[in-house]
Amino acid sequence: MLKGVLTDPADFARQLSLLEQAVAVSPGDAEAWYNVGVCLGHARRWREAAAANRRALSIDPLYPEALANGCELERILGDHARALDLAARRIAQGGAPWGVHLGRALCLIALARPDEAEGALAAARETAPPDVDIPALVRRGAARA
Numbered sequence: 529m530l531k532g533v534l535t536d537p538a539d540f541a542r543q544l545s546l547l548e549q550a551v552a553v554s555p556g557d558a559e560a561w562y563n564v565g566v567c568l569g570h571a572r573r574w575r576e577a578a579a580a581n582r583r584a585l586s587i588d589p590l591y592p593e594a595l596a597n598g599c600e601l602e603r604i605l606g607d608h609a610r611a612l613d614l615a616a617r618r619i620a621q622g623g624a625p626w627g628v629h630l631g632r633a634l635c636l637i638a639l640a641r642p643d644e645a646e647g648a649l650a651a652a653r654e655t656a657p658p659d660v661d662i663p664a665l666v667r668r669g670a671a672r673a
Contacts, residue, residue, distance in 0.1 A: 540567065540570070540571050543567050544564070544567050544568070544571075547560065547563050547564045547567055548564065550563070550564075551564060556587055557587070558584040558585075558587040558588035558591050558594065559584070559591075561580050561581070561583040561584035561587065561594075562580075562581060562584040562591060562593060562594045562597065564577075564580040564583075565577045565578070565579075565580035565581035565583075565584060565594070565597060565601070566597065568580060569597070569600075569601060574601060574604050574605055575605065577601055578598070578601040578602060578605055581594055581597050581598045581601055582598065585598060585614075589617075590617075590621070592618060592621055595614050595615075595617050595618035595621075595628075596614075596618050596624070596625055596627065596628050598610075598611075598614040599611045599612075599614040599615040599618065599628055599631045599632070600627065600631050602614060603631050603634060603635050603638075608635040608638050608639050611631060611632075611635045612632060612635050612636070615628050615629075615631055615632040615635070616632075619632070624655070625655065626651075626652045626655040626656035626657075626660065627652075629648050629649075629651040629652035629655060630648070630649075630652040630656075630662065630665060630666070630669070632648040632651075633645045633648035633649045633652060633666065634666065634669040636648055637666070649662065649666065
């Protein structure tokens with residue numbers, strides 16, 4: 529239902545309004561809350577995005593996209609323990625996207641756990657498309673932390 533809403537990043541206000549209407553009508557819809565989080569994340573409203581994503585996961589604790597998105601949001605907010613928990617839950621489902629492995633690696637680097645980080649980086653490299661520069665993303669992500 530909502531997958532096509534986030535098609536124009538320039539029209540944030542309209543998109544957020546539509547998504548807020550969706551959660552008002554269906555407050556138990558995990559996909560709607562997830563999409564609110566994605567929209568807020570695109571606007572770099574990290575705390576609000578994470579809160580909406582947490583709401584999605586409270587409704588559907590196994591929602592794969594919300595687990596992956598939550599890993600990144602919690603990492604950005606500096607809650608590495610929560611980000612690692614979400615990454616582990618998404619990885620346990622199988623077929624985790626490379627970004628989850630990268631987020632896990634960045635959390636492990638921030639927590640000074642280099643041996644574990646190397647394994648997560650290897651998983652990110654194995655699952656990323658060939659044009660993704662994992663070392664550059666690590667440098668950028670580590671600089672933000």
